[in-house]
Amino acid sequence: MKLLSLASLFIIAISLILPSSAAPTRRTLSDEEKIAAYIKNAANKASIDPPCFYSGFTEIQRPGENVSHKTYAWTKLEVWQKTHGINCHTISEIVDKAAPGLKPSKEFNWGVVSKAFAETVSGPVYVLLGSEVPMAVWKKEERPALKANGKVTAVEVWELRKDGEIIRTTKTKATM
16 A cells, blocks of 8 residues: 555655646637737728827717716717718727727727827827816827827817817827
8 A cells, every 4th residue: 555655655756756748728818819919910000090089078069058068089989970071990990900890898998009000000190089088098098108209290289168169279290
């Protein structure tokens, strides 16, 4: 019995010392990592540039009404683009191209994807902001990455005003 026990201990000890012959397991990339990889792939540049970013909301006061309505910048993107002749790509559009059919959950980390977008873009950049921009992805990830991105040549910052108009501001890459 002791001989069997010593032999078993020897086999166990050797198996701990010698490397396993099994291939290492690969970690599966998250949806966010897959989309970030799509964004960073130079072959997808045409579907990324020129980019437009958006964030925040404005309490819009309609004439003759005593109540204001919270209007988010993203709800005005299409009108803004058509009215001002801005042809740019949004992060939502890129997510749809990179991961067709993906419906981001509440746990989806927009910061990872948006930061990759802001770090990768080049040339002119368009930004639509509400008058209120809480501590969101724009402030934490996108704006700092755009400011640090040497490939960004110009930034046009537009704002959704309290009267519902969208105007171009005097803000620049340095002052946004």
